[in-house]
Amino acid sequence: MLDSASLAEWLPDDTDAADGATGFTRRGFLKSAAAAGFVLAVQLPLARKAFAAADVGIVPPGDFAPNAFIRIAPDNTVLFVIKHFEMGQGATTGLATILAEELDADWSQVRTEYAPANAALYGNPMVGGAQGTGGSTAIANSWMQMREAGATARAMLVAAAAQRWKVPADKLTVSKGVISGPGGKKASFGELADAAAKLPVPTEVALKDPKDFVLVGKTATRRLDSKAKSTGTAMFTIDVKLPGLLTAVIARPPAFGARLKSFDAKAAKAVKGVTDVVEVPEGVAVVATGMWPAMQGRKALKLDWDLSEAGPKSTEAMFADYKALAAKGGGVTVQRADDHAAQMKKAAKTIEAVYEFPYLAHAAMEPMNCVAWLHDGVLETWGGHQFPTFDHMLAAKAADLPMDKVTLHTLISGGSFGRRANSWSDFTVEAVHVAKAIKRPVPVRVQQTREDDMRGGLYRPQYVHAVKVGLGADQRPLAWQHTIVGQSIIAPTPLAGALIKDGVDETTVEGVWPTPYTLPSPDITLQSPTQAVRPLWWRSVGNTHTGFVMETMMDELAAAAGQDPLAFRLAMLKDQPRFAGVLKLAAEKAGWDQPLAKGKARGIAAQFSFHSYVAQVAEVSLTADGRPKVERVVVAVDCGVPVNPDQIVAQMEGGVGFALAAALYGEIEIENGTPKQGNFDSYRVLRINEMPKVEVHIVASGEAPTGVGEPGVPPLAPAVANALAKLTGQRVRRLPLSRTTFRLT
Amino acid sequence: MVTFKLNGETREVDADPNTPLLWIIRDDLGLTGTKYGCGIAQCGACTVHFEGAPVRSCSLPLAAAAGKNITTIEGLQSKAAQAVQKAWISMDVVQCGYCQSGQIMSAVALLEQNARPSDADIDGAMAGNICRCATYQRIRAAIHAASAELTA
Numbered sequence: 053m054l055d056s057a058s059l060a061e062w063l064p065d066d067t068d069a070a071d072g073a074t075g076f077t078r079r080g081f082l083k084s085a086a087a088a089g090f091v092l093a094v095q096l097p098l099a100r101k102a103f104a105a106a107d108v109g110i111v112p113p114g115d116f117a118p119n120a121f122i123r124i125a126p127d128n129t130v131l132f133v134i135k136h137f138e139m140g141q142g143a144t145t146g147l148a149t150i151l152a153e154e155l156d157a158d159w160s161q162v163r164t165e166y167a168p169a170n171a172a173l174y175g176n177p178m179v180g181g182a183q184g185t186g187g188s189t190a191i192a193n194s195w196m197q198m199r200e201a202g203a204t205a206r207a208m209l210v211a212a213a214a215q216r217w218k219v220p221a222d223k224l225t226v227s228k229g230v231i232s233g234p235g236g237k238k239a240s241f242g243e244l245a246d247a248a249a250k251l252p253v254p255t256e257v258a259l260k261d262p263k264d265f266v267l268v269g270k271t272a273t274r275r276l277d278s279k280a281k282s283t284g285t286a287m288f289t290i291d292v293k294l295p296g297l298l299t300a301v302i303a304r305p306p307a308f309g310a311r312l313k314s315f316d317a318k319a320a321k322a323v324k325g326v327t328d329v330v331e332v333p334e335g336v337a338v339v340a341t342g343m344w345p346a347m348q349g350r351k352a353l354k355l356d357w358d359l360s361e362a363g364p365k366s367t368e369a370m371f372a373d374y375k376a377l378a379a380k381g382g383g384v385t386v387q388r389a390d391d392h393a394a395q396m397k398k399a400a401k402t403i404e405a406v407y408e409f410p411y412l413a414h415a416a417m418e419p420m421n422c423v424a425w426l427h428d429g430v431l432e433t434w435g436g437h438q439f440p441t442f443d444h445m446l447a448a449k450a451a452d453l454p455m456d457k458v459t460l461h462t463l464i465s466g467g468s469f470g471r472r473a474n475s476w477s478d479f480t481v482e483a484v485h486v487a488k489a490i491k492r493p494v495p496v497r498v499q500q501t502r503e504d505d506m507r508g509g510l511y512r513p514q515y516v517h518a519v520k521v522g523l524g525a526d527q528r529p530l531a532w533q534h535t536i537v538g539q540s541i542i543a544p545t546p547l548a549g550a551l552i553k554d555g556v557d558e559t560t561v562e563g564v565w566p567t568p569y570t571l572p573s574p575d576i577t578l579q580s581p582t583q584a585v586r587p588l589w590w591r592s593v594g595n596t597h598t599g600f601v602m603e604t605m606m607d608e609l610a611a612a613a614g615q616d617p618l619a620f621r622l623a624m625l626k627d628q629p630r631f632a633g634v635l636k637l638a639a640e641k642a643g644w645d646q647p648l649a650k651g652k653a654r655g656i657a658a659q660f661s662f663h664s665y666v667a668q669v670a671e672v673s674l675t676a677d678g679r680p681k682v683e684r685v686v687v688a689v690d691c692g693v694p695v696n697p698d699q700i701v702a703q704m705e706g707g708v709g710f711a712l713a714a715a716l717y718g719e720i721e722i723e724n725g726t727p728k729q730g731n732f733d734s735y736r737v738l739r740i741n742e743m744p745k746v747e748v749h750i751v752a753s754g755e756a757p758t759g760v761g762e763p764g765v766p767p768l769a770p771a772v773a774n775a776l777a778k779l780t781g782q783r784v785r786r787l788p789l790s791r792t793t794f795r796l797t
Numbered sequence: 798m799v800t801f802k803l804n805g806e807t808r809e810v811d812a813d814p815n816t817p818l819l820w821i822i823r824d825d826l827g828l829t830g831t832k833y834g835c836g837i838a839q840c841g842a843c844t845v846h847f848e849g850a851p852v853r854s855c856s857l858p859l860a861a862a863a864g865k866n867i868t869t870i871e872g873l874q875s876k877a878a879q880a881v882q883k884a885w886i887s888m889d890v891v892q893c894g895y896c897q898s899g900q901i902m903s904a905v906a907l908l909e910q911n912a913r914p915s916d917a918d919i920d921g922a923m924a925g926n927i928c929r930c931a932t933y934q935r936i937r938a939a940i941h942a943a944s945a946e947l948t949a
Contacts, residue, residue, distance in 0.1 A: 140893030140930045274889055281894030282885040284830020284870030288895060291829035299824070324813065342824030343833070344816045417834050417842060417895040417929050466832070466895025467929050502835045698889060702935070706892055709931020732839035732927060741920035743933035 116245035118208050118253055120173040121151060121201040128242030130157045130229070135167045135174035135183065136190040137438040138277070139416075139468035140706075141761040142699040143190035145275045147198055149695055150191075153267045154202030154260060157241065158229035164276060166462040169440035180550065184439035186473045186589070188662035188759020191695055195757050203257040205248075212247035213239055262693070262754065271698045277464070289421045289463050292434045294495040297423070298327060300339040300486045301346045303353050304504060307362035307725030308584040312336065316354035323349040330489035334482045339490055343499060362725030363584045367514065370583070370722075371408050374516035374537040378406065381535060383579035384555035387565045395531035395573040399522025403612055405605065407519075408786040409538075409597045410719035411727075412512035412590055413735060418466025419505040422483035425495035426451060431458045431487075432495075435480055436465030438472035446477040450484035469710070470589040474510060475545040503730040511720055512590030513539035513583075515560075517601045527613035529624070531573040534564055536598075539587040540580040555580075559589065563598030563766070568631040568660050569606075569624045584725065591710060592762040595661040599766030600773070600787070603657035607774040608783060617656055617774065618644060630690050631660055633751060634667035637688035641749050642669035651796065652683070655774030659766035663758035664691040665751075668708070668767040670744070672775035678793040682712055682744040682772055690751035691758045700760050701748040707764020708746050713738035715769035717788050736790075801862040803828070804872025814860035819843045821859050822869060830870035830898045834927070841926030844899035845869050851906040853925070870898040877908040880943035888939045892930035900926045904940050912947045914940065 111117045116124040123131040136143040167174040175181040178189035213231045214221040280286035317329035325345025338349035422435035431451040437443045448458045483498040515538035522531040540557040610620035658667035671684040687704045717736035721728045729735035773784040834842030838853035846868035907922035
């Protein structure tokens, strides 16, 4: 199995020797991983070392390619090689913005393409040096690297112009892709590409003073992909065209833990357009000339499954088990103060609550898919390769080929929210299995239907939290007891060795511990049972549940203490000016102190996640049938230097909508190993009529930029629940909100 | 053999007449702007115009298209379409972009019928189109912007 190896076994063999563009080494990773946790404080790499042309594809003669990220052609196009995956959050535009800023390229001359699989050149030091996108790290880990890369190229173009014009380099200026010199001399980047390519790469380059930025921090810098995505020309995996391309769907186990006993393909093979029916580890693949015949063929299969090991029994049974485990206590200690028991005894009153969180599907718009083509002794794949390091190794393994015979073509994807980054590389591997099983050198796309995608597991796990807080006579918290029960996301991955410390999966407890709040005399424990359902990170990971518990408990404690929820929080924040800052900003912009119309209430919540600070104030009313209506959400975000302010706004808007969908409706319920929900009719998501008005306020900052893809999610559900509690007196202990009928007090 | 007009051109297709139009457009005719999202007319990613009206092509059998005019995102030409796409691009509505062909097809059909839609009209016309990136606020703003351009 692939679930117990340390990451070291997974990384390409050559990474030990790699001291190049990323400075990443396998040994270095393990050392830093052990020291620094999931988000690793590895020194930011510089893109200085020369790279082999073969690593980045063929660089035509005359092109200027000073590093692995920039290629300038004589026709004056500036091509940026984007090392991060684009699933909608705008990483492509963000990285290009930073590169173009230091290069002083004109935004209109910028083109992008996605990097090949090569962790030595394109690794992400914030995910242990593996090549991959996740944890809202795309901008954070690339900021200095892209600045250096752009500045290096600029310096070389300037040097080439200085040589040509025989003037000192410091007499030259660069603006919008044009270098200007004394006496009205002008040259485009393209004109200088050939000459610049012959110059040595400088080892030290000056970076711009941020006050001189013309693209970074400017709302006028727009997305690079809006046109293609607004005209139907953007190419996703489902759109890949290759000669003779076949489409496959897989008949998958009807329950987690089910095994195929036998199947009869006769009727399936009789469907017009079906070319192959083959058994693969994932089930039985029906291969056809198109999606419809493949689906019809799958319907015609006769399948016999062994269901004797199907599980889990049911969602409700799991919650009962988890609550029993939480009540019994025990598990591993996350944090414990010696005086916890003594302090709890002193409490004038205690507040206790047990919270339940369901399994959640990612339900990205483009169901999982991948194209695989085995031909001439090589494998090529086209797909949403969010973690190329995993996908490359596992595709090679599935094809039984060495990694240098495997080429990944990374395409944009129709959303991910965590789903496409998984250490099983499930949808890549299944495509390779099918390509191999048909025993012909023909490309095949394995396309999951919505039901395949939604019923396939890899969910945000189900969790139970049990919390008991003791308040002193002065109404301040004295002791905090907290236990979390739920599957570890990291345990079944190769990151387990590095990222689970003393039995604690940080991604389960992040937000409870560590927390910006000064928690008095904590006693925090964790229990991580296993299930037949594979767990996976889901946009904002542990913060999806820890944020809800902490921020609704803050309100509950404030109410018990007879204090304003904002003031109560601020009193528990020591030396946390940025966290306090977003809370105050959101409150101020929302009119926290102003009265609201009858039938409406405000709730506030904040979460520090992925190094960014986000606070939200939600204004909520009730529909006639007792359903929450979120009317307005005011967001304050502090993510350091805002590289693309309008994209930060977009991520906050999107984070609010994504979080609200889950808060209102999101749950996958399981019965005898089978998920009940399979499509958008049963797994309801947010629609336009339910979208609140979202206002976003960005804190001006000179701090290094951090991420925004995930941090917009965590505060929304608790902010809404806090508003509902104010409106109805009802405290939400179980999500989604659709399980509760609310009544105005 | 089923004959219909796709983006103004007559097309003949030899396929099972029960095949959803979506797969005919994508797999048989090679136009991939129209997307698959759910297969049960819940998400709207596959929205095309059927005689000018927005329909979910994943749930419309090929047989129903016989002799009809079908328009996909690739065939958009009207003034309303131009205004919608311009607004979409200038306001950076998209995120992952996968649902946006369908969103745009629904928005264009709305503006072709009603050049000055209210928020409630927009909700009515657009509630069948899911966006998991939740770009809804910008979709609403872009429809209003396109409306302003059309009625200026």
